[in-house]
Structure formats: structure tokens, C-alpha cells
Amino acid sequence: MHITSFSADGFRNLKGVQFQPDPHFNLITGDNAQGKTNLLDAIWLMTGCRNFHGAKERHYLGFDAPFFRCEMGFHDGRREQKIIYTLERGQKNQRKITVNGVETNKTGNLFETFHCVAFSPSDVEIVSGSPDKRRSYMDLCACQLHPSDMQYVSRASLLLAQRNASIQSANKGRIRRQDVTIWDEQLAKVGAHIACMRSAYVRNLTPLCEALYGVMTGGAETLGISYRSSVYGSESLPERPTRVLVERYQKMLTEHLSEDLKAGYTMRGIQRDDLLLTIGGNSVQIYGSQGQRKSTAIVLRLAQAYLYNQKHRRSPVVLLDDVMGELDERRQKLIYNMVADMQVFVTLCHPSSLCLEQQGKVFQMEQGVLSEQAENC
Template sequence: MYLGQLSLSNFRNYRRLDLELPAGASIFWGENAQGKTNLLEAVYLLATTRSPRTTNDAEFVRWDAMEDGIAATRIIGRAYRGRVATQIEIALMARGGEDGQLPKAAKRLRVNGIPRRATEMIGNLLAVLFTSQDIDLLTGPPAGRRRYLDLTLSQIDHAYLRALQRYQRVMQQRNMLLRRIGEGRATPEQLASWNEELILQGSAITTARAQAVTELSIGAAQVHRTLSDQREQMSIRYTPQLAEERRGGLPESVEELRQLYRTAIVRRQAKEIAAGVSLVGPHRDDLVFELSGRSAGAYGSRAQQRTVALALRLAEAAFLRERSGEEPVLLLDDILSELDQRRRAAVLDAVLATQQSLITTAELDRFTPAFLAGAAVFDVAAGTLRRVTPTGGTAAGDQGSDAAETAPAVSQSP
């Protein structure tokens, strides 16, 4: 699949952008802070409805558009699956926060013009985002790794996304009830129904995560072998909190898993009431990235960690392809400059193997002339784009003057 069109209004530093994107590789070239990353973020938002960078949607709104106190931000994409196009749209209405508070935004999603829920929007565009911060997945807190699993799985498993949404809602309700019980305004007996719902959704989440990590681990190990000198074996290990409850890890059947969950909840009831929050469940899960059985996050060198993160992203692309039967769009955010020859080659191989890639860079000379000749190159400066012909001595470059020319495919009204 690929994204054929992208329109932005009042998104971050873009006032208005209407961009036609070809299949294949597109390179967004420009200095720092010109809007390259924002473009990829917009595409990632269309795919997942969530940003890799922030959880506050109001941040998307172009800063000076907020001056009137109210602003509308819109991201519209046209995703092609074969010849079938689907229009996906995210609209944000943001209101300026009063008295120095952060602005608040309400998000509306549409598919082919019809208002839809996130569960119905996600999956129309699949994307894998590679960034130089991917290394944080290994070294950062567990929340980042859970978020990674959630974003990846949600794209191809709607039942997972629904379970996740429902689980979060159950947690909010249940935590409030725990607090009320602690204050003597409710009885522990009232937890029963919330527990059942928590166990139901939690078990579904744990099962789906375990399966996905197994697949990702196999894929990542394979990729890792081609990226490294094969002295180490990479693996990804899912460490659900529930596995601590039982020797030998998670049980095989969902029924046993629910029973394990139930036992764990009952055992910690007093603690949960004292804490006023739910202490058992997938919101406490974690992942460990290992090199020959040792945690790469804790013991790996910077270079080793980078390779593991890269292997993970490449395995993620294969995972999405495998599960959905569709080619995901690869979003490479300025990652080529930090890679050596061999790893760069592996990434560019993946780019050639997929239907569409959107690549940001500050330096065009990171690419071979042959690669540039087959790519569409866009110059990004201060929130405006123009398509340029690369001056690489290619056939296309020889035709006119070397000066950049504006292609009709791009139009904007600054």
C-alpha cells in the first residue's frame, strides 16, 4: 500500500500543504527544523491516530493559528491498496488554554468522509517509523516498550485495539472504585464485576502480545544476523507481569491465563485497595531485548543497541506485512546518517522491497546516484515543499537546467 496524497492545514509548521506522493522512495531534504520530521509524524498519525512524539494533541496545531484562540488542524491522506483509494482524515479543533494552561484539542476521525472511531480508521494505512530515538526503546522505561507493542499490534489487530481501549476504561473505573473502598465509601464485594471485565480484556491483551513478540523475535533475530558479524544472537523476550505468578511462565490456554489472573488479583486485593490503583495486569508488562541472553539495554554498547533497534524496526515491517498481506509504508526519519555502510545497505534494501518509503535527510550525498535517480526528491524549507530534480547527473537531471524546478505535483498557498 502507499500514500498517494497528503494534505495538511495548520499542522505544526505547515499552514497549508497539498502533496502528491509517488509510490517508491521519496526523499525530503532540508536543514534541521524545516518540517521534515513533522511530515513523517503526520503520516504516522494517519496510520495510528497517535503521535510518536507527544500525547497532547494540541501540540499539532500550528502555533500562530492558535492566536485567535481557536484553530482547526486537518490531516488528510489518500491511501492506495492496489487501485482502491481510501481517504483518511484527522481533524483537530483546539482551544487555547486559559491562564497559561495547555491548549486542549478534540480529535475527529473520518474515513471516506464518514465519522469513524479509531478502531475503524486504523489499518487503512500501515506505517513503520524509524527514528534515531529508537534506541530509547531498549534503554528507556517500560512504558515506551508497551506503547511500542500497542502501536504495532493496533495497526493489524482491531480486536487488540478494542480490548486495549476497553481495558483502559475498566482501569479508570476500577481505580476510582478502589479509592472509594479505601475511603470506606464502597465495599470490596463491588470489585467482582470490574475484576471479571479486567481479566477478560487483560487476558486478550496478554495473549496477543505474547504471540506478536514471538513473531517479532524470530524476525528480528534473522535481520540481526545480516546486520551484525553474527557473533551474537538477538532475541526479544516478553515479560508479562503475570508470568511472575507462576513457574514456567505464561500458561498455554486462555482459560488457564484467566485463572492465573484471577488468583493474582484476589491475592493483591488488600494492596490494591491500600494503593488505590490496579496493580495487576498488562499495564505492568515489559519487553527485554537480548543479545545472546543478556539485556542489550543494560549491557549492550551504543552501537549494539542501535543495531538491535534497527533490526526491530525491520522485523516490524515484516510482521505487519505478514499479518496484513499489505506492504507497510516505511518512514525513515534521518536515520541513514548514523548508520555504517552495511546497515545503510540493509535499510535501503528494505526500502526497495516495500511499495513506498518516505525518507528525511539533511544530506543528499548519503544516497547513491542510482538510488537518487529512482527517487522523488523534495526540498523542505520553513514549512514549504518543492519537488526538485536531483543534480546527480542522472537522465532526469540532464534534461533542463540544474536549477530546481517546481513540479506541478506540489502546490501550496503559504
């Protein structure tokens, strides 16, 4: 999969950006706060996923811009496709999305059409941050392999919110205590599915990450990865839930209803799961150095790209936002070797910080305007 053309206007500070990227390597240079990251955000927008820097859709509108428009042509390995994404400023911030000329205002439809893997400095939060960061990582990666599973992730959030609202209502005497359990069967089915989905992904992820981390550290350190379910513990789960697993999930909800009512929310379930990361048996989150956390985050993203390529027999587009300049030659080389057959976009303030020469295109970003440089990488 690779982008053949891209344009953006009114997206944050981007002004009339139009370019045809190299199918392999693209370097975007420029000083800080010129729009390099905004360009990668605009590309990421086409995946239909939440912004990898945490921004909301309405924040994409440039200052005083009446609308933004992003248009992308890309080849998915089989055919050429086009996505147009516009958002008009207004009371409801009117969004319009078309895929190959067919209008669809559901961003979820983009998720099944175009995929990226994005590296950014904030990725270290997957390792050092709260468990919800790691749950989001597992869910995104697993759903990239099986896009239809995204419906279960969305459904789980809705069902959990409804059950928690029922708990609050029961505590206020508005409904009976047993009425809370009307959500348990549905939540158990969806929750068991997501637990199996996560377990299967981590099972494929673990040996790959362990090998990559060994290469990155020259064999000096060993990375350990495991999925911990609050319902099923550390047991290995099948790719799809069995009736017994669903029943165990529902039984757990029923048995802990009193505790949930006392707490005011659902205390156990997939919303309490975690991805455990260790080096030498010690938690990277608690005991890891900044360098170890950063290396672990890079390995997790590299594995994400590799597993996607392996599953779909086509590569995702890779976005490297301000991460290469701080890496030594060993780590840069590992990244380039892993993404050698993929289309890559790299943002850097100083091209001299690249340790390895790459064949491709160089672009300069200045005050939201992109220009192609005459020299190649």
C-alpha cells in the same frame, strides 16, 4: 499500500504543502527546524495512532493558525481511498475526520484503514526506556496485525483505572473492601486476551529479529527476545485466551487484593509486563552500548514492517525520520533491502550521508514549504 497524494496546511509550520510522492522512494531534505519531521507527523496522523514523538493533537495546530487540514489519497492494494483530517482551534478544538466522504470522528476507525511503520531516533527508548515503552510497542504491532484487538487495549486501560479508583475509595472507607473485586472478572478477561496477543506477537517476532540482528552485526552478536508476563511468567500462551487462563488471572487479582489495598493500586497484571531484550545473555537495556541499543531498535521496527506485510499481503508505508544519516553502509543496506517493496519517506539534512543510491523523488523543505527537486535520487 502507498500514498498517491498528500496536502497539509496549518499543521505546525507546514504551509500549503501539496505533493504526489513516488510510489517507492521519497527523500525530504532541508536544514533543521524547517518542517521535515512535521511532514512525517502529518502522514502518521492518518493512522489514528498517538504521535510517535509523543505530541498531543492540539499541539499540531500551527502558531496562531485557526485550523489545520490534512488530506491524503492512498491505494490500499485493492482500491483508492481518501482521508481528510481537520482540527479547528477553539474551546473544544473541533475535530472532523472523513474517510471516503463518510464522516467519522473516531481516530480508531483510521487505525483499521491506513498503516505506517515509523523509525525515529526516539525508538532507542523502546530498548533503553521504561517497560511501558516496550508494552506500547508490543500492543501497537500486535494490533496492526489484528486491528480488532485495539478494543481490548483501550478497554484494559479503562478497567484498570476503575479498579484503582475503587481501591482508593476502599482505603478511604467510601466502599467495602470486597467491592473492589467487581472489576476483576472483566479485567481478567481483557487482561488474558492482551497477554495472549502479546505472547503470540513476540513468538513471531523473535526468530525474525534474531536473524536480522545477526545480519546487521555480521554474526558477531546474538540478540535474544522474550515476553515476560507478570501473571503467566515466561510460558508460551495460545493466540486466544482459554477459560483456565482467565480464571488464573482473576485468581491472581483476588489473592493479591490485600497487597493492592496497601499499595493503593493494582500491583500485578498486564500493566507490569515487559519485553526482555538481551545480547549474549545480558540485558540490552542495562548493559548495551548506544550502538547496540540503536541496532536493536532498528531491528524491532524492521520486523514490525515485515510481519505486517506478511500478515496482510500488502505493505505499510515506511517513515524514516532522521535515522539514516547516522548509520553505516551495512545498516543502511539492511534497511533498504527489507523495505524495498514498500513506499518509503526518508528525512535527511544532507543527502550525501546516504550510502546507497535510490530511484525516486527528492523534495526540499524550507520554512514549512515543500518543493520537488528536478533531479531524482
